[in-house]
Amino acid sequence: MPTELTAREALALRMTSLLLRPHPTAAAGGVADVVEWFGAMQAQDLASGMWSLGVRLPALGHADVHAALERREALRTWPMRGTVHLVPPRDARWMLELTGVRSLAGAATRRARLGLTEADVHRALDVLGAALAGGGRLTRARCLAALNAAGIDTDDQRGYHLLWYASVRGVTCLAPNVGTEQTFALLDEWAPEPRRPERDEALAMLAHRYVRGHGPVTAREFAGWTGLTLTDARRGFATAGDALAVVRVDGEETHVDAALLDAPRAPLDDLLVLPGFDEYLLGFKDRALMLDPAHADAIVPGRNGVFRATIVRDGRVVGTWQRTVGKNRVTVTVSPLVPLDGPSRGRVEGALSRYAGFLGLPLRVDWPD
Numbered sequence: 001m002p003t004e005l006t007a008r009e010a011l012a013l014r015m016t017s018l019l020l021r022p023h024p025t026a027a028a029g030g031v032a033d034v035v036e037w038f039g040a041m042q043a044q045d046l047a048s049g050m051w052s053l054g055v056r057l058p059a060l061g062h063a064d065v066h067a068a069l070e071r072r073e074a075l076r077t078w079p080m081r082g083t084v085h086l087v088p089p090r091d092a093r094w095m096l097e098l099t100g101v102r103s104l105a106g107a108a109t110r111r112a113r114l115g116l117t118e119a120d121v122h123r124a125l126d127v128l129g130a131a132l133a134g135g136g137r138l139t140r141a142r143c144l145a146a147l148n149a150a151g152i153d154t155d156d157q158r159g160y161h162l163l164w165y166a167s168v169r170g171v172t173c174l175a176p177n178v179g180t181e182q183t184f185a186l187l188d189e190w191a192p193e194p195r196r197p198e199r200d201e202a203l204a205m206l207a208h209r210y211v212r213g214h215g216p217v218t219a220r221e222f223a224g225w226t227g228l229t230l231t232d233a234r235r236g237f238a239t240a241g242d243a244l245a246v247v248r249v250d251g252e253e254t255h256v257d258a259a260l261l262d263a264p265r266a267p268l269d270d271l272l273v274l275p276g277f278d279e280y281l282l283g284f285k286d287r288a289l290m291l292d293p294a295h296a297d298a299i300v301p302g303r304n305g306v307f308r309a310t311i312v313r314d315g316r317v318v319g320t321w322q323r324t325v326g327k328n329r330v331t332v333t334v335s336p337l338v339p340l341d342g343p344s345r346g347r348v349e350g351a352l353s354r355y356a357g358f359l360g361l362p363l364r365v366d367w368p369d
Contacts (some may be wrong), residue, residue: 002032002246003245003247003248003261005216005247005248005249006249007289009265011291011315011316012140012265012266012292012315013216013247013256013260013265014214014215014290014315015270015315016033016260016263017211017212017213017214017215017280018213018214019034019056020036020056020237020272020280020312021266023263024259025260025263028291030056030057030060030073031053031065031068031073031074032055032068032073032074034053034056034057035053035086035087035088036088037209037212037213037277038210038215039087039091039095039205039209040079040080040085040086040087040095040209041086041279042086042278042279042282042283043084043085043086043277044083044084044085044277045275046177046182047275047278048275048276048277048278048309049076049084049086049277050062050065050066051274051275051278051358052084052278052279053319054358055143055229055272055273055274055278058354059100060358061357061359061360062359062360063360064080065160066176069176070176073089073338074087074089074190074260075087075092075175075190075191076174077092077100077167077168077173077187078096078100078164078167078168079092079099080095080102080103080225081103081225081226081227082103082164084174086110087116090194091194092170092173092191092194093170093187093188093191093195094196094197094202094280095202095275096167096168096169096170096201097170098202098206099206099226100168100201101168101229102228104165107161107165107196110161111161114157114158114161115153115158116158116161116162120162121162123150123152124150124152124162124166125165125171126144127146127147127150128147128172128184129171129186131146132172132184132189133186135185135367136157136185137175137184137185137186138183139178139182140163140181140182140183140184143159143163144159144222146164156221163184167187169189170187172185172187172249173186173187173190173191175190200239203228203232203235203236203239204239205234205240206226207222207233207236207237207239207240207244208240208243208244208257210222210226210283211237211255211256211257212243212257212259212260213242213279214283214284215254215255215257215260216255216256217255217256217284218252218254218255219236219237219255220285221283221285221286222236222237224284224285225283225284225285237255243257243258244256244257244258244260245257245258263307268314268315269314270312271311271313271344271347271348271350271351272311272312272313272351273308273309273310273312273348273352273355274311274312276306276307276308276309276310277307278310280312281299281307281310282307290315290316290317295317295337298335298337299317300319309321309322309323311334311336313344318336318337318340319336319337319340319348320335320337321333321334321335321352323355325359325361326361328361329356329361329362330356330361330362330364331363331364331365331366332352332363332364332365332366334348334352334356334365334366334367335368336368345367352365
């Protein structure tokens, strides 16, 4: 019989899976370890992606994480759901071929609206490939300039579409920013030794990584995270075999990493400040375990896909925070969603101090009156 878990026990396991609590088997010593653990980490907003790594690697500062990305410990591309993720460089190509291509289904319709032809996109791939060849690394502006010089109009979102398309097709990838400017490189040059798993092996590998980095979860959650069909998601779970274990949460069968099932479980007493685009919320369709549905609009105002940074106490979202980074300090405005007493506010400020330390700046915290 599967192990029965209370919601609180399931939440503690999930936070451990997400490397937000000490894990008994994972030794996340650096950026490569964390990204490999998850398989893919949401990073459409670069600042959020950097803190997603920083919060899981407390010994590292922002400059350390940036240096790791410069060493190619991870790269950013569009592997699934049409959004940017951090992925292990060796896995980028097979992930694009397995899940990323599914986002191309509506590309022809989008191109028609933008006035781009098939000839335009194929020519754009050739132009970008030539411009970046030989280890070249160009800013977004220079990539667009190269396309314009070749007679390809990049106005009115055409340029963004072509840059996205080139990455999903595995021609380019996002290299680390230079200052505040986004840069692109050739995927074959940035990740010259790709893994080449067969399709079933790739499904099993991705399923195991998702479960170990997010569990307890269902195949439906895996399908939602990857954009795969539910049939493929279930196949991935089945092919992963004994690496996954079944547990029941509120009567529903879910899966966890088998290595975590018998691990000691410390009581929930954590206080975390997480970026808006973190796997803690973005990794799931059903967020009820972590978030009161009544607070959903406060996290994603207008349901527009833009997530606010969150304050998490004992696994539950209890507030949001918004940063303003200046030259001499970072100012954070806190918006509680539940009453926070003096000790709780002190813990919030302590967690925010760690974030300010990550940036290497003094902190100011503004609370509501």
